[in-house]
Amino acid sequence: MWEWIGNSVASEAFRGSVMLLAVLVAVVSVISVKSTAKKKQTADLLFGTRSDDKLSAGYRCLQDLHKGADLNIRTLANGSEEHADKAASVRYVLNHWERVFVGVRQGIYDECMLREANYNVVIRMYDQARPFIEAVREKSQIPTYWQCLEQAVTRWRKKPLKKV
Template sequence: MELVLSFWGWLTELFGSKGFRGFLIMTGVVVAIASVISARNTARKKQTADLLFGTRSDEKLSDGYKCLQRLHNSDDANMRALTKEDKKNSEDANQIRYVLNHWERVFVGLRQGIYDEKMLREANYNTVIKTFNQARAYIEAVRELEQRPTYYQCLERAAKRWKRKPLAVLKK
């Protein structure tokens, strides 16, 4: 009985101490921080999934990819010419801008922490690399014409970064 009373006294003293209260408060703070980080990561992945599903049904984006492919593969097409005054509002120029502006907005959102880069990269690696490579002449012409090297810089930076580190082949 004396052992039980002694143990009870020790527990009462421990739970009543300032050190124990401080420990409980710190534990609560750590749990709260971990919860916020987890919720933020989950929200980022949900935003990315919404973006991925939304782009699948974007016909203008799909048409823009087809236009880029057609112009890139054409022997007589000049993408740089699409930046000139007489062609900058043509259907081809509008489609190219739509695709490039889409990806620029995505990568600005990525830089701001809205999207999850790993998910985007796994789902769009080839599309981004191919789009940037096919549109490079157009991008350079826009930058020269407007004298602004910042046009589509987030897209360019991401495409180059992703290209330096290709996707790994999944193991079976």
């Protein structure tokens, strides 16, 4: 019996099987670590944005512009000095989310976590800022401004959050 075990351990098939098993364990470990790291990055982002005063001010500015009747948000894209601070606030919010969704596309952030935590915020923000986005694209003749944000909103709208 011991001879059979010794011969089995020495066989090529056995060594190949052990090697394959070791490779599979390594691959599963790498995938697991990568997934955990992505979720940690996303959690750090979510907690970090809560303390971003400029982002909060940008959301308020967008909401005020959306509700107000005294200023058309499209006019902010013209670069007028009179409304430069409001335009900068809107750009700050849009640029923040564009960077986030570039990170999603590059595999840095977990889109599912972001969607669950920010679905309504992102959809509402995009809807309020859309006239500004369109005006900037028209004026600059560059259709790619905030395209990752726009693509994410399109994806998210196709799959709205469900009540848990």
